[in-house]
Amino acid sequence: MRKLHQLGGTMPEPQSKKLMTNNLNLRYCVENLSKNPGAEIIRYARRKPDILSLAQGEGDAATPDFIADGARRALDDGKTFYGPVLGLEEMRQEVSNYYSRLYNLNMPTNRIYMTGSGTTAMHFALTAILNPGDEVVAVTPIWKNLLGAIELAQAKCKEVALREIDGRWELDMDKLMSACTKNTRAILVTSPSNPTGWVMSRDEIRDLLEFARSKGIWIISDEVYARLTYDTPAAPSFLEQADPEDRLFTINSFSKAWAMTGWRLGWLTGPAAVEPIIQDIALYNSLSPNAFTQYGAIEALRHGEDFLQQQLDLWQSNLDYVYERFAAIGRVASEKPQSTFYAFFRVDGEKDCLNFARRLVDDVSLSLAPGCAFGKVGQGYMRLCFAVSRAKLENALDRLERGIKT
Ligand SMILES: Cc1ncc(COP(=O)(O)O)c(C=O)c1O
Incomplete structure (x- = not known):
């Protein structure tokens, strides 16, 4: 010692x-x-x-009372049983409404999967696409747990670092693209980035989407901090530019924007074709997300802007x-x-x-x-x-x- x-x-x-x-x-x-x-x-x-x-x-x-009250009411009403594997339909619809308000998107609920946290959403996405030994190219610096999730999936991670120029963080898109090989199954991007606060531009998103599409590579976009921007209502989302059937997972969470870290609730989006796959993964992993927290989360999305x-x-x-x-x-x-x-x-x-x-x-x-x-x-x-x-x-x-x- x-x-x-x-x-x-x-x-x-x-x-x-x-x-x-x-x-x-x-x-x-x-x-x-x-x-x-x-x-x-x-x-x-x-x-x-x-x-x-x-x-x-x-x-x-x-967590503010208007959110906590939603969960309290649910407990009082006996919402203490197993729920639908991918979340309450009302909850999934609320996330869809949220995307419609925020990005003017039409997201059907069969593309929205409620999970026990943003972290869990990441695990579900990786479980769906990675074989042992596959490679994930991750833009770093990045929250360590996401790298840990790749390790647990028995995949290899290649880090592509943002570069810091005069205190500003930038992505070298050529470097990112040339890091991808025939073994690359997914590119992992967190924007806005924890820890740098770097935000990917719409042009960069468009270019990366086109590249990934041409190579058949999945994009996993962690958008947990999308609402924590100081000059726009939200950071650009991959969902704004992607086709509905693109190989794209986005990860989101109630933790940060709505002060709900301890609630453990997040969501994953993907192409509708993966719904039955994610349903099986979620079923075997945890059966369903927590029931009563979703009632609080519905309030968060409905009334949380102020x-x-x-x-x-x-x-x-x-x-x-x-x-x-x-x-x-x-x-x-x-x-x-x-x-x-x-x-x-x-x-x-x-x-x-x-x-x-x-x-x-x-x-x-x-x-x-x-x-x-x-x-x-x-x-x-x-x-x-x-x-x-x-x-x-x-x-x-x-x-x-x-x-x-x-
Ligand atoms: C980039 C990123 N993704 C996901 C998460 C986890 O979110 P959750 O609390 O929903 O697991 C965090 C938490 O710090 C994070 O920084």
Whole structure:
């Protein structure tokens, strides 16, 4: 065991997975599952009683009552039984209405599948299309759990990094296309991006769709942050330009825009032809999404716009505040993101982000996500979630300032 810096706690020495699992004869891909440095820091930070955490990707506002009341009513009405495998028809129709309002789309409900979370939607999509050894080309930096889902599907992941030019993140489309080989089964894009806030343009979406179509490659588009944009009502969606039968899955969730992380509810869209396949996958995986949460989610879609706007107003002013503080602190390199509630930044002289994240926990009781949790290109960066009260944010930035200066 090794002593932790100042904290006095102990953390096991990294050792081979084989030893840790004591030769239980587990699946190869499980024994070799990569570590999640973000989750490690969150666990590490929990040891400190005075920790202030901006490491997790969620706001600190509780789910508003008009949503919670929908679920409460459902519980009172005895909606506690198994439901339809792909979600309540009323719920699926509400998602369809939402797409019609937001993007002027006609999405029939046989293209909309409710899932136990955005994460689950990703697993269902991968289960539907990947054979062991297939390749997924993922645009990074990216939320580590999506890479973990690819590992669990026994597929290979090729990372194509966005490039940072003067603080702005950009996609090199040629690089992305030339990374695809005959083994590539899917391209995974998250736009808006967690952690960079990069948003894919409509032109880029059009080009990638055309390319994927010509090669027969699936696109998996994670659109969980689609509503967290500061200058438009929503980020462009692949659904706006795709043909209904294109090999396209989109992933979405109630977690972020409607303050429902703990509810565990999301949805997947796909071409209508995959409905029976996803139905079987969902049936064997979990039988159906949670019943009563869907009644809350229906309220979220029907009446959630004002709440979302209030949240965005707070986050926009927090965003400005974070970047004012960064400028005043100095040694912090980053440009304001266009979307999401994350600041993704580098600190001059801090090359090892995991060490820096541990030091911030030890020295100033601040927990931030290390950039290496978002793929290789994230090494040296830190991610701070600013979807919190101003008082908490001020406190966190005071701690960060002290952490940088010590
Ligand atoms: C890009 C991305 N996709 C999906 C999710 C997961 O959403 P859910 O809470 O619905 O599983 C997250 C959560 O942080 C995320 O950042």
